Amino acid sequence: MAKAKATVHGAISLVNAIANQKGATLGIALEVQATVETSSGKGIILQSKNKSLSSRLINKTVEKIVSKRDLEQNKIVITLDSEIPTGYGLKSSSAISSAVALACAKIFKPEFTDQQILLAGVDASIESKVSITGAFDDACSCYYGGFNVTDNAKKKRIHFEKGPTNLVAVIFIPKNRKRGNLKNLKDLSSVFENAWELARKANYWEAMIINGLATASILNSDPKIIISLIEKGALGASVSGNGPAVAAITKKENEVNIKKVFSTLEGNIIVSKVSNKKAEVHEL
DSSP states (O other), X not given: XXXXXXXXXXXXEEEOOTTXXXXXXXXXXXXXXXXXXXXXXXXXXXXXXXXXXXXXXXXXXXXXXXXXXXXXXXXXXXXXXXOSOTTSSSOHHHHHHHHHHHHHHHHXXXXXXXXXXXXXXXXXXXXXXXXXXXXXXXXXXXXXXXXXXXXXXXXXXXXXXXXOTTEEXXXXXXXXXXXXXXXXXXXXXXXXXXXXXXXXXXXXXHHHHHHHHHHHHHTTSOHHHHHHHHHTTOSEEEEOTTSSOEEEEEEGGGHHHHHHHHHTSSEEXXXXXXXXXXXXXXXX
């Protein structure tokens, strides 16, 4: 009998990694909590209010951490609680797989390093087809917080630093969930390469704006929104991940003006602080 609870946060995209397997992300304060409880028996049981979660992803993640022998001898109950809306580009699957991996490691593999725990979720994401690139960039910001500029193919963090805590992400969740064709992002691979180079040199907001204009034109959002957000004082604005959520990063005092831009559109607005919090786990 053991029980552990892990907390991991969400993230938004600064540079989309689909074109070149190179991404940049920033941690935000939306939380995912995974509680893992073991008892004698067998099987993985998932409890969550959110019905659209991929149980395939979660089972794969558990299998990456827990040995076959331990799986034969333990009933594993996983309870998930997430503030991150799923399927909008806000990294819910990276946060969930990292939280599950972290809680399982606490019980079964206490010697695992951060990188091993992180890669369990990344590999599970690829194998369960939740992510094309394995979303190493997303996983890093969910797990470590702050800015992370990554080479997803090499699974390496190229540049990382803490984010300014006086900033908030104003995130628009459109009612219409339609996304454009992701394959078309590759047509602009040189644009994304340039955006990534800017992020690597810590010109995050420029990178985010370029990424925003490029992804909006391809993924069914209106690029004019990105421009309006910048005009109203956003430091950076972009479609997050593959959308359809749009995130604007701004100083707290500008929050109202940014919300006004979104208020003409159909959907919901979430405001979340920039987060530098590393993933945490403790036994219960």
